[in-house]
Amino acid sequence: MGHTYQEDYTISFELSDTNGNLKLPPFLSVLLEVSGHHSAQLGRSDVYVLENYGYVWIVTDYEFDIVRLPKFSEKVVIRTEAISYNKLICHRRFEVLDDKEDLLIRVESYFALMDLENRKIVVVPDDLLEPYQSEKVKKIARGAKYPSLEEPERSSYHVRYLDIDMNGHVNNSKYLDWMYDVLGYAFLKQHVPSHIHLKYSREVSPGGDISSEFVRDGLVSHHQICSDGQINAQAIITWRKQ
Amino acid sequence: MGHTYQEDYTISFELSDTNGNLKLPPFLSVLLEVSGHHSAQLGRSDVYVLENYGYVWIVTDYEFDIVRLPKFSEKVVIRTEAISYNKLICHRRFEVLDDKEDLLIRVESYFALMDLENRKIVVVPDDLLEPYQSEKVKKIARGAKYPSLEEPERSSYHVRYLDIDMNGHVNNSKYLDWMYDVLGYAFLKQHVPSHIHLKYSREVSPGGDISSEFVRDGLVSHHQICSDGQINAQAIITWRKQ
Known part of the structure; x- marks a missing residue:
C-alpha cells in the first residue's frame, strides 16, 4: 500500500452548480491541491521537484466513478493514496467520502513527469518517489478505447x-x-x-x-x-x- | 469596529497565472469563501440565511487596491471585517497580508440581500446583522463614475x-x-x-x-x-x- 493522506473539505457555494451539486471540472483543481499538500508533507512539494529536478507533474489520464455528487455545504473527506508507479507513469487514487465514510467518488489518476526546459516526459526517479511508498510495477493499466468521432x-x-x-x-x-x-x-x-x-x-x-x-x-x-x-x-x- | 475574522491561505498552483502571480478573478471566490466562513462562525451561514430569511447575499461593488500580487506558494493571511451597514448595503473589507503582515491587497466590498423567491433586494434585517457588530450608518460611499464607452x-x-x-x-x-x-x-x-x-x-x-x-x-x-x-x-x- 502506498502512503495515504486525507483532508476534510466542505463543498463551497462557488463549487456548487445550479442544482446544488458539486461542479466536477473545477473540483479537479481541488484534488490536485490535495495531492500537492500530500507531496509537500512528504518533502516533495511542486517547488521542491522543480528546484531539485527541473520537473513538473502532468496528468495523463483520469477515471471517475461517481456514486453520488456531494451537495453544497456537504462535508466530505478527500483521501488520496500513491498506489504504484513504473518507468513513466505514477498511479494515484482519490476517494471522496461522505460523513459516514461512504464512497461518493473514486478517481484513478495517472501522472507523468515533464522536464520543464525541453517539455519532454522523463523517467520517474526512484529517489523522488521513495517517500510515497508506492509499489514499483512493470505495467500500469489505464485509459479506455476512445473511438474516433464521426460527424461530431x-x-x-x-x-x-x-x-x-x-x-x-x-x-x-x-x-x-x-x-x-x-x-x-x-x-x-x-x-x-x-x-x-x-x-x-x-x-x-x-x-x-x-x-x-x-x-x-x-x-x-x-x-x-x-x-x-x-x-x-x-x-x-x-x-x-x- | 466590526467583527473581524482571518484565515491563512497559500496561493495554489491552480490560482497562479503564467507569470506565477495570483489570478485575481478566481480569487474573488476565495474571498467569498472566507466571508462565508466568517458568517458561519457567527451563526449566519448562507444556509442559515436562506432557511431563516429566504435571502441570499449578492455583491454590488468591489474596489481593489493592489500593492503587490502574491506569488505561487506564498503564504498569506486573508483578514476580513464587517465594517458597516445601512438599510440596503453592507460594507465588508478584506485585507490580504504577507508573512510580515504587510498589506498586499485591500478590497472594499459591498453586499446586498436578495429575496430568492422574487429576486428583489430587501432591507437588511438588524437581527441578521447583529453578530457582526457592524456600525449602522446612514450612507455608505461606494463605487466610481463609470463613463459610457465610445466605440469600444x-x-x-x-x-x-x-x-x-x-x-x-x-x-x-x-x-x-x-x-x-x-x-x-x-x-x-x-x-x-x-x-x-x-x-x-x-x-x-x-x-x-x-x-x-x-x-x-x-x-x-x-x-x-x-x-x-x-x-x-x-x-x-x-x-x-x-
Whole structure:
C-alpha cells in the first residue's frame, strides 16, 4: 500500500452548480491541491521537484466513478493514496467520502513527469518517489478505447489568458469544462455523470481557439478537444438522469 | 469596529497565472469563501440565511487596491471585517497580508440581500446583522463614475453552464474574467492591476452570450459587460507594467 493522506473539505457555494451539486471540472483543481499538500508533507512539494529536478507533474489520464455528487455545504473527506508507479507513469487514487465514510467518488489518476526546459516526459526517479511508498510495477493499466468521432457536433472556444497555468499550458480542469459545456444547459440541468474516462494527449497552446466536439448516444457522450488539426484530449462520459 | 475574522491561505498552483502571480478573478471566490466562513462562525451561514430569511447575499461593488500580487506558494493571511451597514448595503473589507503582515491587497466590498423567491433586494434585517457588530450608518460611499464607452472594442463570450451558480446567476468572478480576457495575452503577460473599481448592476442570464467591451487609454482600461442591450457590469482598471 502506498502512503495515504486525507483532508476534510466542505463543498463551497462557488463549487456548487445550479442544482446544488458539486461542479466536477473545477473540483479537479481541488484534488490536485490535495495531492500537492500530500507531496509537500512528504518533502516533495511542486517547488521542491522543480528546484531539485527541473520537473513538473502532468496528468495523463483520469477515471471517475461517481456514486453520488456531494451537495453544497456537504462535508466530505478527500483521501488520496500513491498506489504504484513504473518507468513513466505514477498511479494515484482519490476517494471522496461522505460523513459516514461512504464512497461518493473514486478517481484513478495517472501522472507523468515533464522536464520543464525541453517539455519532454522523463523517467520517474526512484529517489523522488521513495517517500510515497508506492509499489514499483512493470505495467500500469489505464485509459479506455476512445473511438474516433464521426460527424461530431462542435463548438469553438477561445483559450483565455486565465486558462493558462504556471507551466504555460491550459489548466487540466478546462478540458472537462469545454466537454461539459457543449452538451447544453438543458441536458446538464437534468443529468449527472456516473462514470468518466478522460485522457490528455497534447497540450493546448495559449492564445488560440479549440474545438470541443462530441457525439452523444443516449446517456453516453464521446468527446474530443481539438486544435490545429490534432486531438488534445478525449473523454467518454456516462450520464444518469437526476 | 466590526467583527473581524482571518484565515491563512497559500496561493495554489491552480490560482497562479503564467507569470506565477495570483489570478485575481478566481480569487474573488476565495474571498467569498472566507466571508462565508466568517458568517458561519457567527451563526449566519448562507444556509442559515436562506432557511431563516429566504435571502441570499449578492455583491454590488468591489474596489481593489493592489500593492503587490502574491506569488505561487506564498503564504498569506486573508483578514476580513464587517465594517458597516445601512438599510440596503453592507460594507465588508478584506485585507490580504504577507508573512510580515504587510498589506498586499485591500478590497472594499459591498453586499446586498436578495429575496430568492422574487429576486428583489430587501432591507437588511438588524437581527441578521447583529453578530457582526457592524456600525449602522446612514450612507455608505461606494463605487466610481463609470463613463459610457465610445466605440469600444468588443468580444463575445458564451455563458457556460458552469458559470452559473446555485442562485441561478453568473458567478461574480466571471465578469472580471471576461474583462481581463479581452485585453489579450500580450498585455496581460506584461501588466498587473494596481487598482480596480467593479460594479455589478444586472444579472447575466444563463444560456446566452455576453459582450465584453473595453476602451484602453494607456494604463487605464474601462470595461463593460453587456447582454440584451443592457449593461450588466462595469469596471475601471489601472494597470502597471511588471
